[in-house]
Amino acid sequence: MKKIIISTLVAVLSLLPTMLYAQSRTVTGKVLDAETGEPVSFASVAVKGSTTLGVYTQEDGTFSLPGVPSDATTLIASFVGYQTLEVPIGNGTNLIISLSPDALFLDQVVVTALGIQRQAKEIGYSAAKVSSEDLNSSQNSDASQALIGKVSGLQISTASASLDAEVRINLRGSRSFLGDNSPLLVVDGVPTPLDFLQSMNPNDIDNISVLKGGSAAALYGSSAANGVLYVTTKTGEKGRPRISYSLTTTFDKAAFFPKYQTRFGPGADDEYGFGSYIKGENQQFGPEFDGSTVPIGSLFLDENGEPVQLYETYSYKKGARENYYETGIGIQNDISFSSGGENGNFFLSYQNLHRTGTVEGDVMDRNTVRFNASRKYKSFTAMVNVSYSNMQGDFNNSGSNGLYQLWNTPAHINLPAYKDWENVPGGNLNQWINDYYENPYAITDLYRRKFRNDRFTGSATLEWAPLKWLRFMGRVGMNTNTRNSSAETYAWHFDDYAKSSGRSYATSDIYSAYETSASYSQRLNADVMAFAEHQFGKNFGIKGMVGWSMNTRYSEDKGVEAGQLALDDLFNVQHKIGELDGNNTITRTRSQAVYASIDFNFLGWIYLQVTGRNDWTSLLDSSNWSFFYPGANMSLMLSDAIPALKNSSWLSYLKLRGTFAKVGAVNVSPYRLYNIAEVADPFPFGTLTSYQLDNSRRNQYLNPEFTTEFEVGLEVGFLKDRITFEAAYYHQKTTDQTVNVSLPYSTGAESRYINAGTMVGQGVELDLRLTPLLEFGDFYWNVFANATFATSEVTELYGGLNELAIYSPVYAVVGKPFPYIKATDFVRDPEGRVIVDPVTGLPTLGDLVDMGCTEPKVRLGLSTEFSWRGLSLNATFEYRGGHVARFDAESDMLFSGASYISAITGRERFVFPNSVIEVVNPDGSISYEENRNITVNSGGKDFWPSLYRSAAAVRVASANSWKLRELSLTWNLPQRWVEKTKVLQSAAVSLVGRNLFYWVPDTNIWGDPDMWGGSGMRNAPGIVSSAMAGFRTFGFNVNVSF
Secondary structure (H helix, E strand, O other): OHHHHHHHHHHHHOOOOOOOOOOEEEEEEEEEEOOOOOEOOOOEEEEOOOOOOEEEOOOOOEEEEEEEEOOOOEEEEEOOOEOOEEEEOOOOOOEEEEEOEOOHHHHOEEEOHHHOEEEHHHOOOOEEEEEHHHHOOOOOOOOOHHHOOOOOOEEEEEOOOOOOOOEEEEEOOOOOOOOOOOOEEEEOOEEEOOOHHHHOOHHHEEEEEEEOOHHHHHHHOHHHOOOEEEEEEOOOOOEEEEEEEEEEEEEEEEEEOOOEOOOEOOEEEOOOOOEEEOOOOOOEOOOEOOOOEEEEEEEEEOOOOOEEEEEEEOOOOOOOOHHHOOEEEEEEEEEEEEEEOOOEEEEEEEEEEEEEOOOOOOEEEEEEEEEEEEEEEOOEEEEEEEEEEEEEEEEEOOOOOOHHHHHOOOOOOOHHHHOOOOOOOOOOOOOOOOOOOOOHHHHHHHEEEEEEEEEEEEEEEEEEEEEOOEEEEEEEEEEEEEEEEEEEEOOEOOOHHHHOOOOHHHOOOEOOEEEEEEEEEEEEEEEEEEEEEEEEOOOEEEEEEEEEEEEEEEEEEEEEEEOOEOOOOOOOHHHEOOOOEEEEEEEEEEEEEEEEEEEEEEOOOEEEEEEEEEEEEOOOOOOOOEEEEEEEEEEEEHHHHOHHHHOOOOEEEEEEEEEEEEEEEOOOOOOOOOOOEEEOOOOOEOOEOOEEEOOEEOOOOOOOEEEEEEEEEEEEEEOOOOEEEEEEEEEEEEEOOEEEEEOOHHHOOOEEEEEOOEEEEEEEEEEEEEEEEEEEOOEEEEEEEEEEEEEEEEEEOHHHOOEEEEEOOEEEEEOOOOOEEEEEEEOEOOOOOEEEOOOOOOEOEEEEEEEEEOOOOEEEEEEEEEEEOOEEEEEEEEEEEOOEEEEOHHHHHHHHOOEOHHHOOOOOOOOOOOEEEEEEOOOOOEEEEEOOOOOOOOOOOOOHHHHHHHOHHHHEEEOOEEEEEEEEEEEEOOHHHHHHOOOOOEEEEEEEEEEEEEEOOOOOOOOOOOOOOOOOOOOOOOEEOOOOOEEEEEEEEEEEEO
């Protein structure tokens, strides 16, 4: 690997010639405001094509730029709030440069619903834009994770540290108890499955527009009820053709581990309450480490059939558990070719990504190809966007990534010594030194899963503008996903000695098993739109749009499973033993819509947009499959309306905005309006089969869930947009929630889906940009900050019901925020103290109690950029707070005795903290006395993995965290070096890091609180399962263009 890295760097740097200095001169001049004639201080003046030859103007607008090569011909002058200007150098003496004001945030174009471009000053709702530069600052291969911390109101979390981990994306909190709370992904105008974002090449993305509110997404229909991520991919630019190549190499190092106890080895309490050593025991409640030599594991036979006993020093092996993880390596190669002219452009790219995981044997490859092109002929414009992605992976399928085995391996075992488990003595399953849990390296090798995903997305757009004020557009798009996956169990046959040795897992052989599945999904989308606009003098303008769309979806899943194969490790279902288990599911849905919007422009500073959409969907019964939702938003440009503000030297712009919208969401799966007959278990049996109705009574008259939202906002810019600030308040109310309520058994069913329940949510979003915060000489410092303060409340459930289980232990609870976690706790007195038995000192297990909300109430994002000449340092921090999580790793570690908490009393009897004894007074009343000397009857195995572990509340803790999400240091090689090559247009090298540090409260000793567990738990975040340790990423990037 070192040779590859070094040779790559040498190859790239060898393109740079030895510096040759030419004759130079000093260029002088002054920069003025083109409208007022006033000097512009701190404006940038640089030689075109150079990253090092530049200065900033003085307070009086003057500048002096030494060292300008005699062959340089052009200067570039720029300042925030002004249009960038190219100026001929000429004789280079006393140049006068006039910059025209350009209100950056007023006139920038934002992509809104249906890909319609509008000026920022016209928009009455929240919309954010993330550029390609911001997205790729740390060279993250996952575009969804590259958004973290950069947009207010946007929350992104990964399910685990696996290479193919799911990502949960949420805008402005949850709106639905059981339905989909994810935003809609739109790529170049085509609605696309959200997980497609993870398979995209981030370097293909030009920008991502985040449309947050209901008005922002109302024209997209029910699928956009939770907002929209609109991805615009790159196109060719006018000018010289450009070839770009990028190499990124990264290293993933596991870093965020649970805290383990380091004092005690395997064993159990003896009759006196002290631990006794048991050599093959997994539970670590034995004696304290003392450095002696002890036997490990049960006897096994060597190659000569002789019994063997292994020995180990009885001391804590520092780093043994941590070094179970590998260093994951990522190598990413990108190449693109683009060009453009007056009437057309194209962009072609290819990416290869190879990654290995932090668990031995895990590997993933991704290849993506993209082709974008456009052509204009007279009044017609045609555009084509095509992308293909292939992902393949080979992962362990052990269920816990070997963690159960890891935590049940006592800490005096040097675990990495048994990595070569098939060859090292004591490593294989006949010889393993643990009688109850297998070698984790063996488990991750014997249980494997593989997959291949082939994804295609494409669109074709034709625009016709017969008149200046009239335009028509038609667009068709398709995306497909073909997935083939398998789960393979490799055989292991235990020898007779192992089966009789006391190893519990060796009582029966591991037989080869094979499960294979294939799925295909397809989405077809078509839009036809007409646009018209007219300006009636200076004070009134109008724009209108009408459209029709159709969306069809088809999916098919099929799978077959052989629980046991006759031939070892020959994975073919033909070799099955017994009956095959299989499934096949096909779904088809269709929706159509008509929509319209009309925009009014009054007096050049009042902007009003009114929208409406009607949907028809096959997911609902024909009696109510049509539903309409309206929207309106307004923008008031006060800085254009108030004369005193128009020419203000300190205020760039001032905008007030407001919006109202009602959007519907259909949270019903296909064919779920009617009772469905399914094959009953254990049929089919021979030639016989049987069917049964599922145990949920269906409701064909379900309605959509409707969310009504209003929002008000303020946008302001100061000092030619050097300082910009945006604030928004939103309030949303979702009614007619689709919920599954329990039914009496006398009805013959267990539950029924109905429309019931109401939830409200509200929040404040703040965005601040300081560009620059500081600036002097060749140095500048930019700061971008965002903050989100959000809360929600369940106000009503069905029939007076107080709570609804979403995914135990996460609930919707009336009067509480959603989602809300409950946990079993010990019985407590009115002051919250634990009541213990006056004899045993043990607490009593009680009922479920409220623990808190699992969605953060506060999220902060902070990005900063330092730049000096060709060097730039970028960092992104994120804070999440005001929520809790349940860490299930603690349950597993309490069982095994690896838990840090299980050893905090030295395994001795102790007085339970904050405990009281219940006292019955002579008058029959109850009082509570502080427990000062009644100890629990065991400080070891009889307490921690049993009673204490049963109280799930002990593993619920604050999920607050500060994280350094991204860090990068980039050097753009001087342009004069690059130009000497006669080949390169630009060159840069970067050092990158991701998730380098995180800070959590002392109460969290288990790891990353943001890992939400994966499928089935999207609406129930806050359950941090026994997941792999999170990792830090370090790497470098080399980027050149020709």
